[in-house]
Amino acid sequence: MRWSRIFIPTRKEVPKEAESVSHKLMLRAGLIEPQVSGVYTYLPLGWRVLKKIQKIMRREMDRIGAQELLMPALTPSSIWKESGRWEDYGDEMFRLKDRKESEMALAPTHEEVITTIVRNHIRSHRSLPQIWYQIQTKYRDEMRPRGAVLRARTFIMKDSYSLDQDETGLQKSFSLHEEAYRRIFSSCRLKPVEVRASSGLMGGSNSKEFMVISESGEDRIVNCPNCGYSSNLEVANLLPTPVNFENGKLKKVGTPVEGSVDAISRFLNVPPSKLMKSLLYIKKDKPVWIVIRGDYEVDEEKLKKEFKGIRIATQEEVKEVAGASVGYVSPIGLNLPVIADLSIKQGLGFVSGANEDYYHYTGVDPNRDLDMKKFVDLRKFKKGDLCPECRTPVEWKNAIELGHIFKLGTKYSKAMGAYFIDENGEKKPIVMGSYGIGVERIMASVIEVSHDKNGIIWPASIAPYQILLINLNASDSKGVALCEDLYRLLGEEFEVLYDDRDERAGYKFNDADLIGIPIQIIVGSKGLKKGMIEIKNRKTGEIKKVVSKEVKEVVKKIWGNL
RNA sequence: CGGGGUGUAGCGCAGUUAGGAUAGCGCACCUGCUUUGGGAGCAGGGGGUCGGUGGUUCAAAUCCACUCACCCCGACCA
Structure with missing residues (x-):
């Protein structure tokens, strides 16, 4: 191709909306053109790159015996209602009505569509296993698109679905995908780390993400340099930093300063980790105490997941329940339910509020002085927290999620009636897996990890x-x-x-x-x-x-x- | 959805605080000449609903109200 004939609108200056390296370079190199927020045209050069990535994907999916098909993006609401995701997906699903006023959705993923095909045609164990895949445009009305194609509202995904008789078969299909994915990424010269992840809206028992470390990534992952434990922060189970304090007798001391952790720890000359923060929450109109170590914050999201409808008490409510102001209160002596964060578990000799303004207790032993209902992981993780496997401080990195593979199990087959007859004549739900890779995210990630001050450096395999x-x-x-x-x-x-x-x-x-x-x-x-x-x-x-x-x-x- | 920011030519920006003449600058674009190994020089030229609507005023890019769009942070999520 002659450059005088091909359309490559390069530019010296970058539109100011571009923040990440890949976003800037994709615009400057004339790979993409924005349409509206989170929606892009792929210009000739960019499309050539995307086609090469797809070619690699096809090669590797075919290698594991997967079959390519193409499902529609436009789908009836009925199938989503069957699975329950018409509600669960919420505003993230693009919805529309056809001329007959029938509700439709632009599919954000294809478990439901696959399952309708499966239930119509797969009847016998003789037809299993199957792996079906497609490379197709997905529609998701993201709350906040960002980084150009890193999080877009329309994007191309290679998604595949495995159908098996049982968990053993699923494990095999899952392993085949792990292998195929490693080959795909390595062909694109990417070295993603594999982490434990949240299954979220997809459901199922087990999922794994392939993440490329990058400053522009919007996911946080933690990685143990000692034992190799690695996880998405959102499902990590890190341990709090250790403390080792002497136990003591409960003693009331005057603290004539502001009631913040900072002020109290300075006044008493103890580290913040020796304080026990007591927070009053209201659950179903009833007060409940949450206690957490002074050097940690409560993760409101974890809390809401654990206790639906819980809210923090107002200052007036605190005064009413504890008889003192926020900063000088604790559950000690109040005979109310207490939920303790895991960070409290190893602690002794804490400092906590005495339920009287300008007074605190020292020498608090939570097991002795509190009526703790249970320990729950409620804290916001912070740097320095320890690996749950080997107690080494973990490393924190930003990362781009390139692929995500799920063991779905029987969520969709049961909900939508996809059953087969096994060799003993027994009717069983088909065991499913779901596997996705973002095509544009590969392109963006390659740029993130392979560029210099002058521009992009394409690996040979996907260069336009x-x-x-x-x-x-x-x-x-x-x-x-x-x-x-x-x-x-x-x-x-x-x-x-x-x-x-x-x-x-x-x-x-x-x-x-x-x-x-x-x-x-x-x-x-x-x-x-x-x-x-x-x-x-x-x-x-x-x-x-x-x-x-x-x-x-x-x-x-x-x-x-x- | 909460917080912050930005909308002036295709792109990057100035002008808005303190209302006032034909709305400027750089890049890009068109014409001509000269240049030709790391985003050329000179001369000439074209291109604007100043995001939109309504208001205040003799007068609005500038002040007021509403609204739309885009970006960043958070929340949420693959």
């Missing part, structure tokens, strides 16, 4: 073109003739983009580095005087000078080593 032939001087007839020859010759074996534009050299060099094609072949008057042509490796910057006859051979050699 393999070779960029640059004619530095479009008005030099000798150079033009040579370039035309090279263009034809190299085109026999490579995907060549030929920069034949009548632009200045600097302009072309900058464009070349920006769009990041792995091999640049530079034809310019400086080299031609000595009969030499330059071959530049975009990644290493290494330049080889060769005579024109040798170009193809040298390029083949370099390409083989990319």
Whole structure:
């Protein structure tokens, strides 16, 4: 393809909305064009990259015996009502009505559609197992799209679904996908970490995410440098930092300062971790105490998940229940239910409110002095928290979620009636798995981990073109003739983009580095005087000078080593 | 949905505090000449509902009200 003919709107300046590296470079390199928030056109160069990623996906899915099909994006509400996700998906599902006023949805994922096909056709264990996949556009009305294609409202997903007789079969299909995914990512030169994850709306027992470490990632993952434990922060079960305090007798002391953890710990000259924070909540109109170590905060989301409809008490309610102001209160002596965060479990000799303004207790032993109903993990994790396997402090990283694989089990087959008859003549629900990879996220992640100050550096496997032939001087007839020859010759074996534009050299060099094609072949008057042509490796910057006859051979050699 | 920010030419911005003449600048675009190895120079030119609606005023990009869009943080989520 000649650059003078292909549409690649590169730019020097970036629209100000772009924040992440990949967002900026995708706009600057002319890969994508925004339509509305979270919706993008893939321009010719970007689409070539996405098609190459899809080709790799097809190759690897086919390798594990999966079959490609294509399901509709437009779906009737009835199937979502059967599974319960018409409600569960909430505002994130794009909904519409057809001319007959029937409710429809643009599918955000395809478990329901797959299950309708399965229940119509799979009757016998003889038809199992199956793995079906598609590469298709998904629609999700995200609360907050961000980072261009990193979190979009329409995006391309490779999603596959496995059908098995039992858990053993599911485990096998799951392992096949793990293998296929590792191959796909490694073909794209990505090295994702695999972490435990939340199944969320998908349901099921077990799920695993493939995450690429990147500053632009919106997920937090924690990773243990000692034993390899790794998890998405949202499902991690980290241990609090250890404390070791002496026990003591309950003693009331005057604390004539502000009641904050900070002020009290400074006044009494003890670390914040020696304080026991007591927070009054209201659950079903009844007061309940939550106690947590002073150096931690309550994670409101964990709390709400654990106790539906709970809310923090007002200052007036605290005064009424405890007889003192916030900051000087605790459950001690109040005979009310107490829920303790795990951080309290190992503690002794705590400082806590005495239910009188400007007084605290020291030497609090929670087991002795409180009526604790139970210990629950309610704290917001913080850096320094320990690995649950080996008690080493974990590392925190931002990451981009590239793929997520789920053991769904029988959630959908039971809800929607997808049963088969096993070899004993018994009717059983089909055991399902669901597996997704974001196609655009691979493109963005590659840019995040493979770029320099001049632009993108594509790995050979997904580069939009393999070779960029640059004619530095479009008005030099000798150079033009040579370039035309090279263009034809190299085109026999490579995907060549030929920069034949009548632009200045600097302009072309900058464009070349920006769009990041792995091999640049530079034809310019400086080299031609000595009969030499330059071959530049975009990644290493290494330049080889060769005579024109040798170009193809040298390029083949370099390409083989990319 | 909560908090913050931004809307002026295709892109980046100034002008808005303190209302006032034809709304500016850089890049990009068009024409011509000169240039030609890391985003050229000179000369000329085109391009604007100042996000929208309503109001205040002799006069609104500028003040007021409402509204829309986009971005960032949070919440939520694959």
